[in-house]
Amino acid sequence: MKLLRFLNTAALLAAFGAAGQAQVGDFTIERVLTLKSISSPTAPSFPATVLAALESGALEVHQQFIYKSATRMLEQNAFVVPGGSPVPFPSPASAPVADHYIMRVDSAVTTAQPGPSAVLTGKVLSNSVPTPWGDITGAVIALSFGYQGTGGGVTFTPIYEAVSPLYGLYTASGVGAFSSTASAQKCSTATLNGTYMFHLSGSIQTQSSPVAFGPYTDDGVFIADGQGNITVTDAGNVGGSAFQGRTFPIAYVIGDDCTGTFQFAGAVMSIQVAKDGTSLNMVFTYPSAVIANGSGKLQ
Numbered sequence: 001m002k003l004l005r006f007l008n009t010a011a012l013l014a015a016f017g018a019a020g021q022a023q024v025g026d027f028t029i030e031r032v033l034t035l036k037s038i039s040s041p042t043a044p045s046f047p048a049t050v051l052a053a054l055e056s057g058a059l060e061v062h063q064q065f066i067y068k069s070a071t072r073m074l075e076q077n078a079f080v081v082p083g084g085s086p087v088p089f090p091s092p093a094s095a096p097v098a099d100h101y102i103m104r105v106d107s108a109v110t111t112a113q114p115g116p117s118a119v120l121t122g123k124v125l126s127n128s129v130p131t132p133w134g135d136i137t138g139a140v141i142a143l144s145f146g147y148q149g150t151g152g153g154v155t156f157t158p159i160y161e162a163v164s165p166l167y168g169l170y171t172a173s174g175v176g177a178f179s180s181t182a183s184a185q186k187c188s189t190a191t192l193n194g195t196y197m198f199h200l201s202g203s204i205q206t207q208s209s210p211v212a213f214g215p216y217t218d219d220g221v222f223i224a225d226g227q228g229n230i231t232v233t234d235a236g237n238v239g240g241s242a243f244q245g246r247t248f249p250i251a252y253v254i255g256d257d258c259t260g261t262f263q264f265a266g267a268v269m270s271i272q273v274a275k276d277g278t279s280l281n282m283v284f285t286y287p288s289a290v291i292a293n294g295s296g297k298l299q
Helices: 002-019 048-056
Strands: 027-033 059-068 073-082 097-111 117-129 140-148 151-164 167-171 174-178 193-208 211-225 229-238 241-254 259-264 267-273 279-286 290-298
Touching (some): 027 151, 048 059, 059 097, 097 193, 117 193, 193 279, 211 241, 211 290
Antiparallel strands (some): 027 174, 097 117, 151 174, 211 229
C-alpha cells in the first residue's frame, strides 16, 4: 500500500505539472528531513552511526533546493548538521554533504487553485554525491510545494519530492525565497550537462603541395559535466584511415546567448546549444585544414 501511494503521488505530481497555469521564477527552499519523511519500497542506506544519531536526534538532515529559471536548472543539496540547528542553516557549505544532484527542469508551473502551489518535473543530469538509494542520474523527479507570498522569508507548505520509482520525501514545511516571475531563459556552461551522441563529417587536408583534401567522419559520445569539462569516446575515418576507441578531453564554455566553444588538442570548434541543453550544432573553426561540422543530441 505504501509503494502504491508513493507511485500514485508521483504520477499525480507529473500530471499537475503538465496542467499548470503559469511559470515558476527563481526560488530557494530549505527544510529538515527526518526518517519519518521517507516513503520508499526500500530502506535507505545510512552508516550505522549516522542512522543512530538521526534516530536519537543528535543529527538531522537539511535539504536545499535552488532553482534558476534562466537556465532551468534545479540544484539539490542535502547536508548533515547537529540536531536542532536553525533553518535556514547559516553555513551549509561547511556541513558534510549527504547527497547532491542537478536536475534539468522540463516543466515548471504554478497554479492558484486550491491555493498557491508549484510543481517542477525533470531529469537528473548528475548525482555527484549519491543518495542513500544510490546514484539517481537519469531518474525523473517531481517536486511539489505550496507557498505563502513571494520575495524573501517565504514559508513553503507542504513539500514533496518524488524520485520515481525509488523514494519520496515529504515535509510539512520549509523556508526560503520565491519569485512568481520567470527570468528570460539563458544559457551557461551548466546548460551542456549529460551524455550526448554526436556526428561530425566533412573533409580534412591530406597534403599541402599540391593542396588536397580527403573525407572526414567522426561518430561517438561525449559526457559533459556542466562545469566546462567533456570526455569524448569516438570512432571514425580520416582520408581512408579508420580509427576507433579514442578517448580524450575537451574544455568548453557557453555564453548567455547559447553560443560557445570547444577547445582540444590544438583544435577549436564553435558550438550553438539549444536553451534546454538537449541538442547542439558544432563546426570546426581551427585549424583551417579541417572543414567539418555536425550535431549532438542528449541521450
